[in-house]
Amino acid sequence: MGTKYGNLVETLVTIDLERPAWEQEGLHNRWHPEIPCYKKMKQNKAYKIECYDWTGGQVGNNDSADDIKYCDLTKIHYLSGPFEVEGAEKGDVLVVEIQDVQPLERQPWGYCGIFAKENGGGFLDKHYPKAAKAVFDFEGIHCSSRHIPGVRFAGLVHPGIIGTAPSHEILAEWTRRETELVESNPDADFVMANLPTEQNAYAGACGLELQSKLAQGGRTIPGRPENGGNCDIKNLSRGSKVYLPVNVDGAKLSVGDLHFSQGDGEISFCGAIEMSGSITLKCSVLKKGMFKLNMKSPMYLPGPVENHYGPGRYLTFEGFSVDEDGKQLCLDTTVAYRQTCLRVIEYLRRYGYNDYQIYLLLSCAPIQGHIAGIVDVPNSCTTIGLPMDIFEFDISPEKDVVKRDLGNCAFANDDLEKGFPLHGELPNFLLDNITK
Amino acid sequence: MGTKYGNLVETLVTIDLERPAWEQEGLHNRWHPEIPCYKKMKQNKAYKIECYDWTGGQVGNNDSADDIKYCDLTKIHYLSGPFEVEGAEKGDVLVVEIQDVQPLERQPWGYCGIFAKENGGGFLDKHYPKAAKAVFDFEGIHCSSRHIPGVRFAGLVHPGIIGTAPSHEILAEWTRRETELVESNPDADFVMANLPTEQNAYAGACGLELQSKLAQGGRTIPGRPENGGNCDIKNLSRGSKVYLPVNVDGAKLSVGDLHFSQGDGEISFCGAIEMSGSITLKCSVLKKGMFKLNMKSPMYLPGPVENHYGPGRYLTFEGFSVDEDGKQLCLDTTVAYRQTCLRVIEYLRRYGYNDYQIYLLLSCAPIQGHIAGIVDVPNSCTTIGLPMDIFEFDISPEKDVVKRDLGNCAFANDDLEKGFPLHGELPNFLLDNITK
């Protein structure tokens, strides 16, 4: 027998957009086994969880990238949770079904950002060192941006971060291997790993004792095989099911960093369309699942609903492991993927976008980033499929290019004052042919 | 007004399967601007071209991997061509529409091989150093293998190699950067790049003078941004259109290395289902296209026909840039993809396959290899989507595992005599539960 209003879904965390994340309950920004569970979940019962945008409110809906440029990375990511899942024990596998992900109706916008090279950087920071931002307005399932006009697409909404708590042993291993990386590269000109720090570590209303332990907590920036975390998988969207290792009793599930849309790779680091939103999920437990599934890393089943462009509607670019200085790398897929990104930028630049706009777009539009060939020494080959239908004009190669006035993304004020190159070289026939 | 039989397609190259490739006209195995064009193509006219399997007939339909183990890599790849495209000039872009790709009706089988670590190796050669082979029989659009039973799938048939001739300048640049790579890694324990060699260089009935020049010809193993070549893109299949730089007048198009099916990455090097077959294609030219498209690397549009499994039918595995010894790499996507491969092997091993069988399967089945996150230092995250419908039994995580007798792939005889480990550790509950 039903009830008049049906099975209303219980909300476990509600965000107050008027206050920053670091003043609110049910949020935390480190991985640590001792962060107390904020609430309990029954198995096979749906819950709704609101999540703050990953920065906890540091970035605004405006036309300057100052907030991106000076964003404090020790404060991120603010995750909702942790939640104790009834019946989950160490060694089990937690099955989380993502039933829905939505932007908050009371804040229908998000943003995609390029972090400055000296503050986090991104996949192309050598080429594009300055901070930039594009604000996206949501209209139902679609989004568009005043900072990257001419483009509009449906979001494949998903959580950037979903993970379970690490055990103490796992936490120690993370610190060991990441510290080793940093220490063995003393001359790196960028931050290779964000090591534990007490600065701005936050775990709600935890007591003093825990606060000091949080200094050892794992940073939330990388995804890791032991607990999932910040995997930024665009297809882990509505209806998908993710299988996570349970490292401590109760699983201690945390979730956050919701994305309205993202391309494979989340190229510009803050490359997804970051938003505050809500996720509805339901957990169950596969007893002794880590053993039975031979699990060393999470896996998932995509949901039955997906953006759909048709294979013939992806203009696809190829990149190889030869860098922009002509240096031959051996099967370096990261270099190949960076080159593929640059090929797209060079191509789209002709329509009137500046490179930073495209870099942002590459990060948040539902591009398909495939590893095409990874064995033909010395070249890796990667491809990026760009859905042509997201553009309001025809970008097919046979079509004549008309350079348009396509505005600009947001930059930091001091960068604009000093000036910097907005894009690489362009064929002359286009420079002579600006339509505005 | 038509003719009774319509516009029959002209065949430019016909392969004689009774003779090895190195005795036949219209084949060559190096990239060099001076290889004379074998035949001419008109624009916008379809031609059919038969292609030998990449080894030129070195590998047979049998149950031993001796032929793989001792395959002579200086002999590969035998490409059909080159073809002069009427009207193509240096600086243009050659548009090749792939109208069809088929196995030869007179040889309806192909193979997928793992090369021994000391002879080419593959993406997982540290883990799986021995040679192995699986022969696939073709039944219409499907294929299956006596060496990997329980699996059957439709091929996404495509050419592994399609490319134009390099100019002399490009050829010199290839040699420069690849030699630099080899020379700056004197201690590498594998072949980082296959440098030019006269040994077994072949260009049909070319005269003596050319033969000595072929010694400088580019090897066909890697794909390269300047001319495409061995890109091994599984989606460059029937109906797709590829845009290639024209580096010399006439374009000098070559094609070969046809694959019945391949997964993203062609993981085991000879990982696609290699076959002799025919390709039907049609060329046109975009005048000054390299300039107009800002082209530094090929691109393509996939065709309208594709294997189709539905997003919810891909069981998807995640891998990170932490290697199997716990070493943390910084955004090393190659390591992340290798770890993802290992996760699939560990998972499928439970059903009764040995690791080499899965390694082969990973290479040739239409897996989806995505770059998921590439900016969250220090971890790259890659995913492999494994289509569950290619298995004759249910591999979903919730389903109990029954270990089956799933036979074996082919190995080299001397390897079998000496013995070597066939797979990594397996949960005990499975070892106790072998059903054969």
Next chain:
Amino acid sequence: MGTKYGNLVETLVTIDLERPAWEQEGLHNRWHPEIPCYKKMKQNKAYKIECYDWTGGQVGNNDSADDIKYCDLTKIHYLSGPFEVEGAEKGDVLVVEIQDVQPLERQPWGYCGIFAKENGGGFLDKHYPKAAKAVFDFEGIHCSSRHIPGVRFAGLVHPGIIGTAPSHEILAEWTRRETELVESNPDADFVMANLPTEQNAYAGACGLELQSKLAQGGRTIPGRPENGGNCDIKNLSRGSKVYLPVNVDGAKLSVGDLHFSQGDGEISFCGAIEMSGSITLKCSVLKKGMFKLNMKSPMYLPGPVENHYGPGRYLTFEGFSVDEDGKQLCLDTTVAYRQTCLRVIEYLRRYGYNDYQIYLLLSCAPIQGHIAGIVDVPNSCTTIGLPMDIFEFDISPEKDVVKRDLGNCAFANDDLEKGFPLHGELPNFLLDNITK
């Protein structure tokens, strides 16, 4: 420059679930050009509109179909609107982009009903004359029902009704042709058309004069070429764009009858999963569009997001225009489609469902109903593709059938007391093999 909370979407109609539809503003249940516009819409601006379930609250979340059996059809459908679209004039085409459709968070359930033969009936009412009901609970994008266990699927949420007001001339033409139909079939044993009636005609707080005119208003049950209306097109879902004729100045758009999911045909009349919900939409106007597009009937572009099962996952049934008594009809596609429905019922019956459960399921699950052949006299051939992935057990033909305890749908109490056949004949091997 943005605002902190972005462009909040204005809500034009809010439903009070505590009160029936016939006491609320902004709702009406007849098509008539003189119903005053409830609110105005600007072009290219998004609005959110809440819609009552089609019956205006007559059906409850319970285990009896009494409410379906005695549902008062003179009261349906309660539509939200009409809305005046700024700038729309007679002869234009109204372009409505459906930006989102959602169930109400405060009522996460819906229902699918079979109407009794004497009260509306349905496509199979000769075979299944009794009233029945299945209540579905919504969990994010998925739904499931305690009345049809073993099935779960993602909804392709859409409005059953979207249309513009008719002109007086169109209204007269509707009455003429539908009256002619009824009068020329005096012996029909079912209601062939619902003619205008004043009974329960409702248009909000309209005055007395209008109330008497409403007696001439068009009933909302059929879709019609002149204004769209109740087309029940399952793919007119999120992200799609519908092109509607504008028959009166201002267009007077109305929308309602939201469906969480429906199969092609909405087979059981109340066959979709009916719900109260909200729709977000945005209008624009194509001036003189009816002339320019040669429009005599609406058309639409489906959205980019769709449920996705993969063609190979549809078990597809065929039906022909030979009825169940062996009578040959000539190209009667309606009979062919009815036979196809019966084929699915006979097939699924073997698993333990009774026929009424399957009839409900056929109506609301995302089946694909295609016209396969319509010219080979005397037989039409239609197909129904049943997505196999919506079942929790394997329904493929090769798999052995195990009859399960799959519960029951809701029926009317007086029907249950008198008793009636629940399903047609079943193979004996199944009758002997009930597992409960």
Next chain:
Amino acid sequence: MGTKYGNLVETLVTIDLERPAWEQEGLHNRWHPEIPCYKKMKQNKAYKIECYDWTGGQVGNNDSADDIKYCDLTKIHYLSGPFEVEGAEKGDVLVVEIQDVQPLERQPWGYCGIFAKENGGGFLDKHYPKAAKAVFDFEGIHCSSRHIPGVRFAGLVHPGIIGTAPSHEILAEWTRRETELVESNPDADFVMANLPTEQNAYAGACGLELQSKLAQGGRTIPGRPENGGNCDIKNLSRGSKVYLPVNVDGAKLSVGDLHFSQGDGEISFCGAIEMSGSITLKCSVLKKGMFKLNMKSPMYLPGPVENHYGPGRYLTFEGFSVDEDGKQLCLDTTVAYRQTCLRVIEYLRRYGYNDYQIYLLLSCAPIQGHIAGIVDVPNSCTTIGLPMDIFEFDISPEKDVVKRDLGNCAFANDDLEKGFPLHGELPNFLLDNITK
């Protein structure tokens, strides 16, 4: 152990294109249980079967529709077979996997025809009574026609006819019900059913006794529930599996009427792109399958490879059961689908096609014909989704129409001499605006 050339597929029937079908072995054009099996098939073994075009060579590659106008329908369809399937007994279900379907390499063209109203007619023969033809050239997976320029698409190649032999009882039932239909409609102005006739009945080199029995054989024009036959299902393509009733021992499978492409409905009767070609198939038997599957009509599983346009790339038209004279029909889906066809014709006519060209195109292009709503009395609603990507110009509603010179299809010479209307009314702005 394999063989050098692998498992070559045995060819059971080879067509001689130099001779008409009615002089060749292995072909027949009636359904009858006593037609002797031409060859035997083992279970689970692949065979290749060549099939003549459905008319057996009556139609040519030329620019006149005389051959269509005077095509002798008593001669069709020429099927290949019948084949005895080893082990199949009455009551079993024959599972036929369609492994491949291809045009003949030696005849790479096909045609789509409109039959004259007095000779077979078609779905719109009241509107378009004259014969017409379009010849299509095949280029790999694509086809295009000099008679309908501006369109190009990939074929979803399939057999129009696949079926088993009827038993004597079934044959008698066919004759009974189809005769009853004809006799109870003495005033029909078209042929409602093609009853048995000895004229041109053909069953290869059968003796005199059988020839007289063939006079009672079932005509091949309609598909029928008891044996499948001419179902014209466009998705019964490569990789699909069809389940057919076995009515006589050995099954006696026949196949033919191969189509390069067809839209849902095969609207113009000879509406698919008819071709001579080959089909590769493999049979197995489900013992007592008719009983176990409760089978009264065939069913099938589509293959994993399908043309792919993306839901958002289908411009979709709606039609209702109100005919072109304003007459209201009650749930007449056939009328609704005919109206939907007319809507597409009116729309595409604006670009410069004449109506007969579009009628042909509607029949052969991969349109999606759905039954949208079939229960809202009195209107059925059907939709046709037209893939926009098959046109070489942009047909979206927002785009300005430029009328083009799009040539003409083939007509019969005597029709051209007398003259007849080529299309319905067109908006004046287009008539003034012819670009040629």
